[in-house]
Structures are given as C-alpha cells and as structure tokens.
Amino acid sequence: MNLVFGALIFWVSAWILNAKLADSALADTRAIKLLVPVIFGFTIIGVWELLVRGLSVPLVILPPPSLVIETASQNLEILWKDLVQTFIKGAFRGYVLGCLSAIFVGILLERFEFLRLGLMPVASFMAALPIVGTAPILVMWFGFGWQSKAAVVVVMVFFPMLINTVAGLRESSQIQNDLMRTYAANNWQAFLKLRLPAAMPFIFNGLKISTTLALIGAIVAEFFGSPTVGMGFRISTSVGRLALDMVWAEIVVAAVAGSLFYGIIVIIEKGITFWHPSQRG
Template sequence: MILVILAVLVWCGGWWLNSRLANGSYAATREVQLLVPVIFGLTLVLVWQLLVRGLMVPLVILPAPTDIASAFGANLPKLWEDFLQTFVKGALSGYVIGCSAAFLMAIVMDRSDFLRRGLLPVGNFVAALPIVGTAPILVMWFGFDWHSKAAVVVVMVFFPVLVNTVAGLRETSAMQRDLMQTYAASYWQSFFKLRLPAALPFIFNGLKISTTLALVGAIVAEFFGSPTVGMGFRISTSVGQLALDMVWAEIVVAALAGSMFYGAVALVEKSLTFWHPSQRR
C-alpha cells in the first residue's frame, strides 16, 4: 500500500511540475517544450513501476518497467535481428517502393482526368480492406520471407500517399497556372517550379501517415507466416510462452523505430517546406 500511495504522490508531483512549466513565463522556450513531455514520460514510467510492485500484478498481466528493461538488455542481439528483419527489410523497403510508386502514379493521374476519376474510388476501396484479410494472401503469394511483408507495406502506404499527392498537385490556383502559361512554361517547368512545391505539404502528410502504417503492416504480416525472426514472429511466440516482458521489449523497439522514422520524415519536411505557414513560429 505504501508503494501505491507513493505512486499517487509521484503522479501529483509530476502533474504539478508540468503545469507550472507549461503555464509559466518560459513555456514558449524550446527547452521547456522538450522538458514537459520528458517529465510526463518519466512520471508515467515511475507510476507504472510503483503500481505494479505495490499491487503485486503478475508478470503475465503486466510486467514492471524494470522487468522490460532487463529483458531488453538480455536479448539485445535477438532484438537487433528482429529490427533488421521487420523494419529495415520489410517496412522500410516496402515504404520506399510504395511511396515511390504512388508518387509516379499521382503524376500520371494528374495528366489524365480519366485515370484520376477512375482510380481514386478504387484506391479508397482498397485502402478500406482489412490488413488481416490481405496479409495472408500476400504471404502466400510472395513467400514467408521479408518480401511478403514488403508487399503488405506497399499496399498499405500506396493509397494514402497517392491521394495526398493528387490533392496537392491540384492545390495551385487557376491564376497561378495561367501565370506560368503566360511565361510559356512547359508542363514540367510548371510542375517543378510551381505545382510540386505547392504539393509538398500534402505529400509529406501522406508520407508521415505512412511511416506508422508501414511498421504496423510489417509486424502484423509476420503473424501469418515468417522465418524464425522478426518483431511480429517474436511477439506471437512470446505471447504463447507467456513471456510478456519480451513482448513489451519488442513493443519498445517498435515504438522507438516508429518514432525515429516519423521524426526523420518530419525533419525532411521542415527543411523542404520552411516557407509554409505550418512551419512558421
């Protein structure tokens, strides 16, 4: 009971400290904006640790953060192999292929009103298909190695990027396009100097959405067949063995990989769309 009371006090203390920082005179500084989520995360982990120990929650229900850290440290080589198999080979390769194909298809659709009107409804239909239905089919088509996981990722990221890119390419106004025509600009000159820069915020919205879809798709696809390596494989087998600390260790790896992937895309967006109002302070 002492640990439970201590957890409540830690939560209240963290809440009070974050409230003071977020509403103080230095709330707009970059240091405070970084410090607030760090304090919240540390408070959450500490409360989790105290409650699990204080309430004596079984390991198979919810392991303590120290148990997860212990499993993480003891299985680093195995977690690294799973990361390479799922993220680098499956998610990242499928992400690059799917996003590149979507961008090229968006350019083709932009030049053909027939394709744009015909393919966008089909894209919305395919995007609504459940992954648990399409993943087993693609695994049977492309085999049990990373190629089938990359295929699942391609299907998942293709249409979000396609829809956003098509919408972005149509963002410029008629007056802007007419101005380019008065300069005798060709289609590609107008594309690279006007329409592509205007479409970048839309394109990056699709790319950022697809970062999380890619990792989720690769992990879920491994539930339906994979070699004896991979995040999805490790999670499914560890659940069967009631090794929940290992499951949470894989979740930590997935969360870190997904966050860094999203952050990398966001940094590229900030460097290329610095002129956009969304990037101004």
C-alpha cells in the first residue's frame, strides 16, 4: 500500500515541478522544452512501476518496466534478429520500393492529364481503405518470408505517397510557371528546376507518413504467417505464452526503431526543404 501512496506522491510532485517549469521565465528555452516531456515520461514509467508492485498486478496483465528492461537486456540477440527480419528486410525494402514507384507514377500522372483525372479519385479512395487487410493475400502469394512483408508495405505506402507526390508537383505558382515559359524552357527543364523542387515538401510529407505505415504493415503481415523470427511473430507467440515482458520489450524496440526512422527522414527533410516556411523556424 505504501508503494501506491508513493506513486501518488511521485505523480503530484512531478506534476508540480512540470507546472512550475512550464510557467517559469525559462519556459521558451530549448532545454526546458526538452526537459518537461522527459520528466513526464519518467513520471509515467515511475508511477507504472510503483503501482504494478504496490498492487501486485499479475505479470500476465502488466509487467513492471524494470522487468521489461531486464527481459530486453537478456534477449538482445533475439530482439536484434527480429528487428533485422521485420524492419530492415521487410519494412525498409518495401518502403523504398513503394515510395520510389509511387513517386515515379506520380511524375507520370503529372504528364498525362487524362490518367491523372481518372486515377487520383481512385487513389484517394484506396488511401482511406484498411489496406493491411491485403496481408493474408500477399502472404499467400509471396510466401512466409520477408518478401510478402515487403509487398504489404509497398501496397500500404503507395497510395499516400502517390497523392502527396501529385499534389506537390501541382504546387508551383502561376508566376513561376509563366517565368519558365518566358525563358522558353523545355518540359524537362521546367520539371527539374521548378516542379520537382517545389514538390519536395509534399514528397517528404508522404515519406514521413509512410515510415509509420511501413512498420505497421510489416508487423501485422507477420500475424498472417512468418518464419520463426520477426517482431510480429515474436509478439503474437509471446502473447500466446502470456510472456508479456517479452511483448513489451518488442514494443519498445518497435517504438525506438519507428521514431529513429521518422527522425532520419525529418533530418533529411530539413536539409532539402530548408527554404519552406514550415522549416525556416
């Protein structure tokens, strides 16, 4: 019971600290902006730990964070293999293939007005659908290996990416287009020097959305069949054995991998679209 009480005190004092920090004169500094959410994160973990121990929550419902960390450190090799199988082989390859082909098709659609008019409504319709549902079909077609996971990822990222690319390529303003015309620029020059750079903020928006979709697609596809390795496989079998500490360990790995992937795209985006109002800061 003491631990529960401790959790309460911990929560309240951390919150008061955060409230003070948020209203302090330094609230706009970078350090405080980083510190406040970090304190909040640690508070959640701490309260979780204290409550699980204090209320003796059974392991099969919620393991304490300390146990998750312990399990993770004992199974680093398994976690790494799962990460390679699901993230590098499945999600990343599918991501690259799906995004590249969507950008390519987007460029093609931009050249052919009739195709664009017909295909774009279909594409926006597809983008709203539960595409993970194609996983059982693609697993059947491409087998249990990483290829089927990559295929699911390709289908999942394709439509959001296509919509963003096409929207981006139409983003250049009337004056910018007229300018190209007064220079008697050919289509290729106008594309390379105007439409493609103008489309970059949109393309990166698509690339960012797609990072999350890729990881989700690769993990969920493994629920429909996989070799005996992979994050989705490990999650579903560990859930079956009620080894929730392992499930949480995989989830932590997935979260870290997902944010790192997203973060890398954001860094590249900052380098390329530094000129866009949203990036100037």
